[in-house]
Amino acid sequence: MGMTMTQKILAAHCGEKHVEAGQIIQANIDLVLGNDITTPVAINEFNKSGCSCVYDQNKVVFVMDHFTPNKDIKAAEQSKQIRDFAKDKGIVNCFDVGEMGVEHALLPERGMVICGDLVIGADSHTCTYGALGAFSTGVGSTDMAAGMATGKVWLKVPSAIKFNLTGQLNKNVYGKDVILHILGLIGVDGALYKSMEFAGDGVASLSISDRLCIANMAIECGAKNGIFPVDEKTLEYVRARSNREPVVYEADPDAVYERVIDIDLSTVKQTVAFPHLPENARTFDDIPDIPIDQVVIGSCTNGRLEDLVIAADILRGKKVAKGVRCIVIPATQKIYLDAMEMGLLRDFVEAGCAVSTPTCGPCLGGHMGVLAKGERCVATTNRNFVGRMGHPESEVYLASPAVAAASALAGKIAPAE
8 A cells, every 4th residue: 555745755754665544653853943922831831840941952843923023021031031932942944033034934944944854833824835745744842842852743644535636727816816726625724733735747736835825724724734745946046045955755556545536736726715604705707796895914924035026016006995905914034125125025015005014913813914893804814713803793804915906096896817
């Protein structure tokens, strides 16, 4: 019986020749990640264990991105705890204000995750790195603490769903539309504790940014991880950012999948997820006029340079609708700088947008865009649960940067023409 990509990576990291779905393994970790919300809890648990040092000072990564720049005293105290711990333990990769970025954009950009790695992170969207042919998954802060101490993690090997992609996306349709389309097909529990394995000749037409977006939202389907095959685009991306040699795994021809879902990318349309679940996917064949109050373009899902280029191309030379607040957040300092040098920040400001330093802030209702009662927001983020971005009676509509920018101009949910 053959193995999937995920199963091969897990087998390699636990020293077994073969693993199968449902098997419990202890795997070696290539990277442990935490942010300013989850790391303090992990530090507390680490200290309780009596450990004096982390397993590898280069393989534990802290990124202060959720409530930074610190929004209040509690956020400041949490960040200080991380800084003090990082200094005491000699943590090499502690990214703070001025050099940090949204974690799941920052790590690939810095070449800290490459093909074949096994990564755990105390953040559910750690599954993003599957876009690069790695196994990556979110864990709790206690597992993060154990990972920091031992360099190991207990995992149950997931079964898999294969998504066979064919064709190419049409104009103004992007990876965000693909994953929202998939959520509409299978629902938020359609891949519960499964590996979402993407394959097919359609993968080649997707940019790395598209793949990062799709893998990022595998967790919204309930998946343990999402993963893409490694091709020349992947290798070019990782080799430009890392000196480590990628390890490429391929699914066996006789790998076992619970189901296979065929998706012709040419049939995917611009898609919006309505409140209050990412599975509430609709296309513009079925979207009435819905006025909006705010637009957020950014996050670990869609804050990369490619996303900002898409939005700027739509906003350039035009004005955001009166009464709409449009907030643009480059996901890293490098993306911010690149956008500035390309003139994108000028395009945003002249269109009437606010441009922020990198932060997760508005995505989880933290800061930089909290919603009031009754307000509606179109966001390029990944979740639209009740109260996700503020008041429990506000509404969040998930969309691509193209739809978000078009909606900002129209003052209502609108397609990109």
